[in-house]
Amino acid sequence: MKNTLDENKPIFLQIKEQLEDSIINDSIKAGERVPSTNEFAAYYKINPATAAKGINELVAENILFKRRGVGMFVTENAKEILIEKRKKTFYEAYILPLKEEAKKLHITEDELMEMMEKGE
Known part of the structure; x- marks a missing residue:
């Protein structure tokens, strides 16, 4: 677990993201x-209710499941679900704006790929 929480972000989201x-x-x-x-x-x-909110969101997303009296456990396909979700978020937050800006600057797809490969 992280030692500190970020005051600029809801705590339940931080707990959820930390588990993810x-x-x-x-x-x-x-x-x-x-x-x-x-x-x-x-x-x-x-407050335990704050932590529960983040954990319950993961249950709703089929990332965690509850064993009564024992605790919360990671589902078999949790990692794959999370990776797909994060890829979609990455595409929407980074790739689409990147392509839009490249279009404004008249950067071709080949030029864009060349720029991407330079950074490696």
């Missing part, structure tokens, strides 16, 4: 238990 990142980078694998709302609450000194 841990699943994507294999810190938490499919079938493994994630920290409970009470563990998050104690660690960050926040």
Whole structure:
């Protein structure tokens, strides 16, 4: 878990993104238990309901599932779901604006690809 939270972003979203990142980078694998709302609450000194909001969003997205009396666990296809979601977000937030700006500047697709390859 991160040591501090960002004051400029809702806490429940930070908890959700932290869990997503841990699943994507294999810190938490499919079938493994994630920290409970009470563990998050104690660690960050926040209301358990705040942590629950982030965790419940992941349940709604089929990233986590609940085992009654045991805790929340990562679904088998969580990583794939998250990667696809992040790819879509990446495309919309970065690629579409990049292509639009390139079009304004009359940069061809070949030129754009050449620029992309330079950065490697």
